[in-house]
Structures are given as C-alpha cells and as structure tokens.
Amino acid sequence: MSDLQALASQVKSAAKVLALTEATQKNNALHAIAKALRAGCTQILAANEADLENARQNGMSSAMLDRLKLNEARVDSMADGVEALCELPDPVGIELASFSRPNGLLIRKVSVPLGVVGIIYEARPNVTADAAAICLKSGNAVLLRGGKEAIHSNTAIVECMQKAIKTEGLPADCIGLVTDTTRASSEAMMRLNGYLDVLIPRGGAGLIRAVVQNATVPVIETGTGNCHIYVDKTADIDMAASITYNAKVSRPSVCNAAETLLVHSGIAERALPVIAKKLISGGVTLHTCARAQAILAGVCDTIPATESDWQTEYLDYEMAVKIVDSFAEAVAHIGQYGTSHSECIVTSDPARGARFQREVDAAAVYVNASTRFTDGGQFGFGAEIGISTQKLHARGPMGLRELTSYRYLIDGNGQIRE
Amino acid sequence: MSDLQALASQVKSAAKVLALTEATQKNNALHAIAKALRAGCTQILAANEADLENARQNGMSSAMLDRLKLNEARVDSMADGVEALCELPDPVGIELASFSRPNGLLIRKVSVPLGVVGIIYEARPNVTADAAAICLKSGNAVLLRGGKEAIHSNTAIVECMQKAIKTEGLPADCIGLVTDTTRASSEAMMRLNGYLDVLIPRGGAGLIRAVVQNATVPVIETGTGNCHIYVDKTADIDMAASITYNAKVSRPSVCNAAETLLVHSGIAERALPVIAKKLISGGVTLHTCARAQAILAGVCDTIPATESDWQTEYLDYEMAVKIVDSFAEAVAHIGQYGTSHSECIVTSDPARGARFQREVDAAAVYVNASTRFTDGGQFGFGAEIGISTQKLHARGPMGLRELTSYRYLIDGNGQIRE
Numbered sequence: 001m002s003d004l005q006a007l008a009s010q011v012k013s014a015a016k017v018l019a020l021t022e023a024t025q026k027n028n029a030l031h032a033i034a035k036a037l038r039a040g041c042t043q044i045l046a047a048n049e050a051d052l053e054n055a056r057q058n059g060m061s062s063a064m065l066d067r068l069k070l071n072e073a074r075v076d077s078m079a080d081g082v083e084a085l086c087e088l089p090d091p092v093g094i095e096l097a098s099f100s101r102p103n104g105l106l107i108r109k110v111s112v113p114l115g116v117v118g119i120i121y122e123a124r125p126n127v128t129a130d131a132a133a134i135c136l137k138s139g140n141a142v143l144l145r146g147g148k149e150a151i152h153s154n155t156a157i158v159e160c161m162q163k164a165i166k167t168e169g170l171p172a173d174c175i176g177l178v179t180d181t182t183r184a185s186s187e188a189m190m191r192l193n194g195y196l197d198v199l200i201p202r203g204g205a206g207l208i209r210a211v212v213q214n215a216t217v218p219v220i221e222t223g224t225g226n227c228h229i230y231v232d233k234t235a236d237i238d239m240a241a242s243i244t245y246n247a248k249v250s251r252p253s254v255c256n257a258a259e260t261l262l263v264h265s266g267i268a269e270r271a272l273p274v275i276a277k278k279l280i281s282g283g284v285t286l287h288t289c290a291r292a293q294a295i296l297a298g299v300c301d302t303i304p305a306t307e308s309d310w311q312t313e314y315l316d317y318e319m320a321v322k323i324v325d326s327f328a329e330a331v332a333h334i335g336q337y338g339t340s341h342s343e344c345i346v347t348s349d350p351a352r353g354a355r356f357q358r359e360v361d362a363a364a365v366y367v368n369a370s371t372r373f374t375d376g377g378q379f380g381f382g383a384e385i386g387i388s389t390q391k392l393h394a395r396g397p398m399g400l401r402e403l404t405s406y407r408y409l410i411d412g413n414g415q416i417r418e
Numbered sequence: 419m420s421d422l423q424a425l426a427s428q429v430k431s432a433a434k435v436l437a438l439t440e441a442t443q444k445n446n447a448l449h450a451i452a453k454a455l456r457a458g459c460t461q462i463l464a465a466n467e468a469d470l471e472n473a474r475q476n477g478m479s480s481a482m483l484d485r486l487k488l489n490e491a492r493v494d495s496m497a498d499g500v501e502a503l504c505e506l507p508d509p510v511g512i513e514l515a516s517f518s519r520p521n522g523l524l525i526r527k528v529s530v531p532l533g534v535v536g537i538i539y540e541a542r543p544n545v546t547a548d549a550a551a552i553c554l555k556s557g558n559a560v561l562l563r564g565g566k567e568a569i570h571s572n573t574a575i576v577e578c579m580q581k582a583i584k585t586e587g588l589p590a591d592c593i594g595l596v597t598d599t600t601r602a603s604s605e606a607m608m609r610l611n612g613y614l615d616v617l618i619p620r621g622g623a624g625l626i627r628a629v630v631q632n633a634t635v636p637v638i639e640t641g642t643g644n645c646h647i648y649v650d651k652t653a654d655i656d657m658a659a660s661i662t663y664n665a666k667v668s669r670p671s672v673c674n675a676a677e678t679l680l681v682h683s684g685i686a687e688r689a690l691p692v693i694a695k696k697l698i699s700g701g702v703t704l705h706t707c708a709r710a711q712a713i714l715a716g717v718c719d720t721i722p723a724t725e726s727d728w729q730t731e732y733l734d735y736e737m738a739v740k741i742v743d744s745f746a747e748a749v750a751h752i753g754q755y756g757t758s759h760s761e762c763i764v765t766s767d768p769a770r771g772a773r774f775q776r777e778v779d780a781a782a783v784y785v786n787a788s789t790r791f792t793d794g795g796q797f798g799f800g801a802e803i804g805i806s807t808q809k810l811h812a813r814g815p816m817g818l819r820e821l822t823s824y825r826y827l828i829d830g831n832g833q834i835r836e
Contacts, residue, residue, distance in 0.1 A: 016753065016779070019779065020776065020777065099798065101796070101797075101798060105787055105791065107797060112779065114809050114810070115779075115809060193630065197808070197809045197810065198809070198810050212611065212634055213634050216630055216631050216633075218636075218637070218639075218808055218809075218810040219636070220810070221636075236832070239832040242832060242834055243832065243834060245834075246834035246835060247834075250834070250835055250836075335434065353829070357825075357827045358438065359438065361434070361437065361530065361533075361825070362825065363825060363826060364825070364826045364828060365825060365826070365827050365828065366828045366829075366830065367827075367828070367829050367830060368829070368830045368831055368832055368833075369523055369828055369829075369830025369831075369832070369833040369834075370833065370834045370835050372834070372835040373523060373828065373833070373835055374826075378519070378835065379519075379525060379826070380517065380519055390615070390636055391530075391532050391533060391615045391616070391636075391823035392532070392615065392616050392636040392638070392810065392811045392823070393810045393811040395823050395824055395825065395826075396825075396826050405809035405810070405813050406813055407775075407779070407780065407781060407782070407783060407813065407814075408781060408782045408783070408792075408797070408813075408814050409775045409783050409785075410782060410783065410784045410785070410787055410791065411771070411785050411786070411787075412784065412785065412786045412787025413786055413787075414654070414657040414660060414661065414786055414787070415786075415787040415788065415791070416660055416661060416663075416664035416665075416668070416787075416788045416790070417664060417668055417788050417790040417791055417796065418668075
C-alpha cells in the first residue's frame with residue numbers, strides 16, 4: 001500500500017464516522033474551524049509567506065502571486081465562509097421519496113453523503129478551507145491535493161482545521177491533505193478507485209483536461225465556460241448593453257463571464273454601436289466578424305475574428321462579436337461553439353425567450369439577465385464546491401445537495417421474490 | 419474523423435432533435451418499434467441463427483448460447499417490453515424546483531435528457547432493443563456497442579428499429595450501432611469525449627473493469643453485487659430461512675443475489691441448521707467458517723471458507739457462511755467486503771432494523787425482505803437500464819428518471835451582478 005493509499009484509507013474510515021454524525025456536531029466542528037483559523041492566523045500567514053517567497057524566487061506572475069497571497073482579511077473571510085455554512089440546512093438524511101409496493105414493501109429514498117470527495121486544485125489556499133468545510137457540512141470526508149506552490153499554506157490551514165475538529169470529537173482524517181505534490185501523486189490520486197467516490201478538479205483548463213483524461217474514479221468536470229449573449233432583434237438596446245457589459249467586464253477571469261456577443265442583423269445597425277462603445281469603455285478588445293466590423297467602422301477599432309475566436313474562452317477583456325441573420329443561426333452557433341455552461345438571450349418578446357430556453361442546451365439559460373449569476377451564492381445555495389459542465393450527477397452550480405447521493409431503505413415482513 | 423466519431427457525431431445531431439420531441443411522438447415511435455420487431459421476427463431470427471452458428475463453431479458454452487439465442491417468444495417479449503414503456507410518464511420537462519431570488523430573478527430547474535447514452539454490452543441481443551427503447555423514451559439518443567458474438571442479431575434489430583422510428587419522423591440516428599466489434603473500437607468508444615454524455619457498461623465484471631479503467635467519458639458503474647443476509651439474534655428463523663433461500667436460489671447468476679450469510683452466534687445453533695438444510699435442498703454448496711462448520715456437523719457437508727470466500731461474488735449455487743458475535747461485527751464485515759449493492763438484516767426488533775439501515779452504506783438496505791427486490795421493475799420504475807453501484811448520479815436501479823439531467827432556466831428583466 002502506497003503512502004497515498006494509506007492516507008486515503010484513513011480518510012475513508014473517517015468518512016464512515018462522519019456519515020453518521022448529527023448536524024449539531026458537524027456545525028460545532030465548523031464553528032471550531034472558524035475560530036481556529038482566526039486564532040491561527042499568525043502561523044498561517046507565516047506559512048503563506050514561505051510559499052510567497054518561493055514563488056517570487058521562481059518568478060511567479062503577479063496575478064498568480066495575488067491568488068496565492070493571504071493576509072489577515074483573507075483568513076478572516078475564509079473563517080466567515082466556514083461559519084456561514086452552519087446556518088444552512090443539513091443536506092443528509094432527507095427523505096427524497098417514499099412509496100409502497102403491492103407486495104407490502106415500503107421503500108424510502110434517503111439522502112446520504114457521497115463518502116470521500118477528492119479535490120485537485122492549484123495555487124489558491126482559500127480553496128483548502130472552503131472545500132474542506134463544505135464537504136464536512138455535507139457529511140463527506142475530503143482528500144485535498146493543492147498545488148505545490150501553496151503547500152506550506154495548505155499544510156498550516158489543514159493542521160489548524162484538523163485540530164479544531166478533533167476537539168469536537170470528529171476524526172482528524174475527515175480532512176486529508178496530500179503533501180506529496182509531485183505529478184505522480186496527482187495521477188495516483190486520479191486512480192484511487194475504491195477510496196474516492198468523486199474527484200472534482202478546480203482550476204484551469206489544463207488541470208481539468210488532465211483529470212478527465214487520466215482519472216479512473218468518477219469525476220465531475222467543472223469550469224470551462226464559453227458563454228454567449230445573444231441580442232435578438234426584439235431586444236431592448238440599453239438592457240442589451242448593460243447585460244453584455246456586466247457579463248464581460250464585471251469579472252472577465254471567471255467561467256460564467258461571456259465570451260461571444262451574437263447580434264441579430266435586424267437590430268445590429270442600431271444596437272451594436274451602443275453595446276460596443278460601452279464595452280470599449282470597460283477596456284474590452286473586440287474580435288469582430290466582417291459585418292460587425294463594417295457597422296463599427298468609425299465607432300471603434302476592432303480585430304478581425306477568425307474561426308478560433310468562436311472557440312476561445314478568453315477569460316480576459318476580450319470579446320468575439322458576430323452578426324447572425326436569424327434566431328436559428330444564433331442557437332446553432334451556440335450549439336456548435338458553446339460549452340453548455342451559461343447562455344443568455346436579450347429580448348422583449350417572451351415567446352422568443354421561452355424558445356431560447358427550450359432550444360439551447362446549457363446548465364443555465366437566461367432571458368434578460370447576466371450570465372454572471374451562474375453561481376451557488378447567487379442561486380441561493382449558500383455555498384458552492386464548483387460549477388459542473390457535465391450532465392451526469394449535477395449541472396451548473398453545485399452546493400451542499402449536489403455533494404450527496406442517496407440510499408433506498410426497504411422495510412418488509414418476510415417478502416421474497418417470485 | 420474516424421468512422422466511430424462520424425457515427426457518434428450523427429447520433430449527437432439526432433440527440434438534439436430527440437431532446438425537443440414531444441412525449442406523444444416518442445410513444446408513437448415506441449409503438450412502431452414494437453410492431454416492427456414483431457413484423458421483422460423472421461429476419462431477426464435468421465440473423466440470430468447466423469450468430470448461433472458461428473458461436474457453436476467457436477465452442478461457446480451452452481449457458482452463453484442460451485443468452486445469445488432468440489426465438490419467436492423472446493422477440494415478442496422484447497416487443498412487449500418496448501410497448502410497456504409507452505404507458506410510463508415522460509421523464510423530460512418536469513419542473514423539479516422553482517425559486518425566486520431577492521433581485522427578482524426566477525429560477526426554474528427542469529429535467530432534460532442526458533443527451534447521448536453509450537451502452538457497451540456482451541452477447542445478449544435483447545439488450546439492444548431494451549436499451550434503445552428506454553433511451554428513446556427518456557429523450558436520449560443511444561450509441562450501442564454489443565459483443566461481436568451477437569453482431570448479426572444486433573444489426574438486424576437496430577435496422578428494424580431505425581426504419582420504424584423514421585416512419586414516425588424521428589432521425590434513424592437516434593439509435594446508433596457500432597458494427598466494428600474489435601477491441602480497438604470498444605476502447606475508442608470509451609474515449610468519445612464531446613460525444614457521449616454517459617457510458618454504461620452492462621455485462622460481467624471484466625467488461626465493467628475495462629470500462630472503469632479506460633473510459634475518459636463519464637461512466638456509471640453497474641453490476642457487482644457481493645450481497646449479504648445478516649440473521650440477527652432477534653430473527654424469526656423461518657423467515658430467515660425463506661429470505662436466505664430466495665436471495666440465493668431464485669436466480670443465483672444476478673447481481674442482487676446474496677453471496678454471504680452472516681448469523682449471530684446467539685441464534686446460530688438453532689437457526690443455522692434450518693437455513694442450511696433449506697439451502698442444501700436448493701442445491702447450494704456452503705463455504706463455512708470453522709464455527710459454522712461445527713454447528714453443521716451431522717447436518718450437511720460444507721467446505722471450509724477462506725478469506726477469498728468473503729470477497730467472492732459466486733453468481734452460482736454457492737454461499738459463504740460466517741458466525742458473528744455481534745451486530746457491530748456483522749456491520750463491519752459488510753463494510754469491509756460488501757460492494758454497497760444490496761444488504762439485508764432479518765430481525766424481529768424494529769430498532770435493530772433501523773440501526774442496520776442507518777449504519778450499512780449500500781444502494782438498497784433491507785429489513786426482512788429478499789435482496790432480489792433490487793430491480794427497476796420490482797421498485798415500480800417500469801423499466802431499468804441497469805443497477806448502479808457507484809454513488810455519483812444514480813444509485814441502485816436506474817429507470818427513466820435516472821437517464822435525465824436538468825437545466826436551470828432563469829427569467830429576468832435586465833438584472834446584472836454587482
């Protein structure tokens with residue numbers, strides 16, 4: 001048995017205890033974690049400083065350094081996040097259905113934790129506390145494997161959390177951390193069949209692809225969002241400009257940001273200059289089809305779009321723009337290039353809105369609202385472990401409920417099958 | 419693009435049409451399939467005879483030949499199964515939840531088909547019609563890949579079904595068949611990312627392992643059932659004998675058959691001889707621990723059990739028997755050796771039944787009823803695509819509902835995120 005298997009085995013044993021733990025004890029453990037994170041802030045920041053020092057020496061970019069960096073406010077915010085979970089209803093033990101059969105069997109379908117959740121992520125140490133806490137609340141043990149850049153921070157945070165849950169009578173191994181940050185350990189984790197009930201990658205496209213390609217355990221694919229705003233000929237132009245601006249500029253680096261703007265030719269002459277000016281004012285570079293470029297001549301500079309622009313998730317202040325001649329062309333474009341994450345139509349015709357929602361297959365299909373709302377917090381889930389872009393198990397924002405499975409409990413009085 | 423990708427791409431296009439097809443049209447197509455299977459019986463049986471002839475020449479076992487063999491009654495029964503689906507409620511378009519947010523957004527969660535379901539199976543041609551029909555009913559296109567032994571039968575059945583659905587206005591490619599039955603085509607199918615939304619293996623342990631190990635598309639693991647009957651000290655002995663006999667003997671070759679009998683030492687002297695005699699009368703060979711063997715001395719012959727017996731899914735007229743000294747020991751044994759499929763306690767104490775259901779983590783946990791009830795038909799689902807032994811997405815019998823995903827449809831009036 002490898003070190004990783006030994007660790008996973010301990011986490012699996014802890015999962016069995018945690019699955020039978022009552023809500024009150026889990027909430028007490030979460031409160032204890034929050035308190036411990038605040039009390040341990042000095043040690044956590046010292047560990048984080050060691051990571052930052054290594055990162056600077058290795059020439060890490062300033063954007064990456066910012067993600068890696070913790071300070072008192074960020075640790076406090078981690079603790080707040082953990083505490084907020086206590087207020088949420090327990091997702092375990094809920095009777096999802098109940099039915100009797102003609103032979104007298106009573107069948108109840110009851111929610112249970114998944115068991116052991118694996119999380120592979122990169123250099124953001126706040127994921128360590130977030131993911132561990134949401135797993136604990138949902139009765140799941142967690143096996144965390146963060147990037148090597150954050151290993152000191154992650155170790156300090158996990159030690160802090162483990163001590164806290166032990167004082168509340170839970171096994172420390174409810175929260176496991178893989179401290180071997182070699183590529184080999186990552187690949188071995190993807191093949192921990194029999195130990196991991198699900199593996200969730202959180203990070204960039206490269207990480208997610210590696211997990212999908214290499215994992216033999218069940219995976220929930222997250223993250224890739226090539227999202228569109230379709231401005232129909234029936235759109236309110238100001239609303240279209242406001243939604244497009246928000247969907248692109250409010251936070252370009254996230255998966256629910258819009259990447260391509262589709263505009264119906266019946267409104268493009270009037271709408272596109274208004275929308276484009278607003279985007280430009282937000283610092284956005286436009287990659288336009290020839291017709292959009294012609295309409296915007298004299299309004300702003302644009303870059304000619306190529307096939308690859310329709311496929312690109314920029315995650316930056318860049319947006320592709322295309323004129324379409326029909327509703328059907330917009331839906332077909334989204335069907336071809338979209339990643340089934342979040343799609344939006346702007347229209348003042350409810351029938352066209354409903355048709356868009358019927359014909360576009362994505363986790364979240366919006367009529368007259370920004371794609372940026374695809375988020376567990378915005379949906380009211382209270383917490384989020386990630387946004388699924390697959391159809392199996394969960395789609396879109398995953399909260400506590402999406403971290404559960406179910407069992408059938410059957411009561412009989414001697415029934416046998418004929 | 420390989421031939422397989424080209425086929426998968428056509429099936430994916432058909433899936434988009436099928437997802438938007440109303441229930442009536444899908445039911446009409448199912449009726450047409452049933453009619454066509456009956457009308458095409460002669461051709462199907464001729465094709466099947468070609469498969470049987472090859473199989474005989476290749477020395478296939480008689481059990482395998484029986485699975486491969488079709489006759490008029492079996493084709494009729496396939497058609498009956500397809501027709502029965504028409505009576506079931508449509509699982510697509512159901513509003514699973516609806517909630518408004520403080521900013522006025524209305525969020526609805528609505529069931530949708532998964533998209534394209536891949537099925538890899540062995541030499542049972544009845545799976546071809548069953549799986550295609552249940553997928554069609556749930557709005558999913560299907561990519562079928564049966565064993566090479568059944569290729570003539572499968573081709574005839576699929577051609578028959580494709581013609582039928584075309585007459586009802588559906589694309590023939592809603593039902594795709596992989597006719598290349600090499601191992602390479604099977605492995606390529608496991609890696610059809612972007613085409614398959616889920617892959618479900620139906621067959622023996624070797625097939626399932628190959629899919630889990632090689633697939634990069636989402637998989638639902640099915641089938642392995644190392645199921646236990648635990649006869650508690652509080653059990654009614656006649657009921658224990660009846661349930662154990664049924665769980666083992668009614669159909670030993672299936673995954674919900676019991677493999678190990680655990681008997682509490684407080685009742686073993688009285689209960690075990692009764693249960694063992696009944697099992698022996700059904701032709702069962704017992705693999706017993708030393709204490710069970712001592713109790714059964716003079717009652718019947720037994721084989722000494724070894725560690726491997728606790729791990730074995732016999733799928734045959736064989737059963738492992740172990741005496742346990744406590745409820746906790748029974749639960750621990752099941753936790754260690756069980757495959758989380760179906761587990762049963764026989765007890766006359768409701769509190770001990772409830773405790774068993776709380777502490778045993780399996781898809782179906784029975785109090786006083788045979789494990790053989792873990793089945794979509796027995797649960798009242800009306801149809802079954804398989805029995806999941808994983809926790810992600812679906813657990814236990816999977817019916818129409820388990821072949822759906824969901825979308826969030828969000829209606830706004832210009833909301834943007836702050």
